Amino acid sequence: xxxxxxxxxxxxxxxxxxxxxxxxxxxxxxxxxxxxxxxxxxxxxxxxxxxxxxxxxxxxxxxxxxxxxxxxxxxxxxxxxxxxxxxxxxxxxxxxxxxxxxxxxxxxxxxxxxxxxxxxxxxxxxxxxxxxxxxxxxxxxxxxxxxxxxxxxxxxxxxxxxxxxxxxxxxxxxxxxxxxxxxxxxxxxxxxxxxxxxxxxxxxxxxxxxxxxxxxxxxxxxxxxxxxxxxxxxxxxxxxxxxxxxxxxxxxxxxx
Ligand code: SAM
Numbered sequence: 001x002x003x004x005x006x007x008x009x010x011x012x013x014x015x016x017x018x019x020x021x022x023x024x025x026x027x028x029x030x031x032x033x034x035x036x037x038x039x040x041x042x043x044x045x046x047x048x049x050x051x052x053x054x055x056x057x058x059x060x061x062x063x064x065x066x067x068x069x070x071x072x073x074x075x076x077x078x079x080x081x082x083x084x085x086x087x088x089x090x091x092x093x094x095x096x097x098x099x100x101x102x103x104x105x106x107x108x109x110x111x112x113x114x115x116x117x118x119x120x121x122x123x124x125x126x127x128x129x130x131x132x133x134x135x136x137x138x139x140x141x142x143x144x145x146x147x148x149x150x151x152x153x154x155x156x157x158x159x160x161x162x163x164x165x166x167x168x169x170x171x172x173x174x175x176x177x178x179x180x181x182x183x184x185x186x187x188x189x190x191x192x193x194x195x196x197x198x199x200x201x202x203x204x205x206x207x208x209x210x211x212x213x214x215x216x217x218x219x220x221x222x223x224x225x226x227x228x229x230x231x232x233x234x235x236x237x238x239x240x241x242x243x244x245x246x247x248x249x250x251x252x253x254x255x256x
Contacts, residue, residue: 001216006225008076010212014204017048017077018118019197019245020145025055025117028247031188032113032141039065040112045101045132046119047072050081050094056115057085057093065112067095071104101128108134116144118245124168125175129250130182139254142184145245148172150191154242161235162243172246184250191244202233 001009011017034040040063044053047070057068072078078096085094099105101116102123114136120128125146136142147162149171162169176186209226216222 003221006221008074010208012076012080013208016051016200019201020051020117020192021196021200022055024192024196025052026059028143028249029059031249032143034113036063041065041110042113043069043106043111045071045116047081049077050084052115052117053081053094054084054088054090057090064093067093070094070096071099071101073100104135106135109137111135111140112137113141118145120144120146121166121168126178129179133182133252136252138252140252142250143247145247146175147243148175148246149243158239158242175248179250185253187249187251189246189248191246194240197236205229
């Protein structure tokens with residue numbers, strides 16, 4: 001099994017594949033002030049096993065003009081989302097596909113709401129928001145969460161870590177500027193709370209580590225993944241005041 005297969009085996013068992021919570025998804029939806037009487041066409045890019053898709057399907061319910069188009073590059077995650085949607089009685093509200101969100105298989109000018117949690121870093125924030133804008137109708141809403149600095153400066157240790165691991169990390173104001181430069185009107189942002197990292201992501205992931213190591217005979221590759229997860233969780237606990245996932249909410253311009 002290569003590293004990607006190991007990562008899939010570890011993450012497939014969890015409700016979400018990145019930090020977040022239903023409460024964060026709902027808070028972003030409230031900030032977006034989506035008109036509940038307008039039939040909505042919605043997509044969730046980098047959906048993983050569908051934490052956000054399932055929450056949106058429940059919350060938007062009858063406002064959906066069509067099933068939510070959920071896209072992820074990993075077929076195993078897409079299949080898991082289909083199973084979860086069926087189990088939750090939401091199969092008719094979610095259309096999950098394997099696909100590349102960098103070149104989304106959707107027509108221009110078709111979406112009212114484009115959602116993406118903890119995934120845009122895979123293609124880059126600026127590249128993603130630029131590539132996705134033509135998909136939105138005028139007045140359509142983008143909601144995206146992205147790893148961001150909380151302040152203009154921070155200690156050297158944490159700066160060095162993230163600029164090596166994710167050189168795209170920047171401040172909220174810089175990301176807002178990127179949204180404006182790409183032609184969006186920013187509406188707001190918020191940082192998700194620590195519980196969305198610890199109770200909802202690192203703790204469930206950590207709870208699966210022993211069984212994961214057993215399944216893979218404590219191979220070097222499996223142990224390296226577990227050590228990396230533990231180091232990342234420790235790093236978050238030690239430096240959570242300096243970085244986090246921010247939700248960004250922005251609209252494409254339209255006549256009021
Ligand atoms: N949104 C989910 C959540 O919050 O639980 C998943 C977040 S996970 C950190 C990032 C996801 O992006 C993974 O499921 C990964 O397979 C997906 N991904 C990465 N690059 C992608 C691409 N180019 N197209 C579609 N999905 C991609």
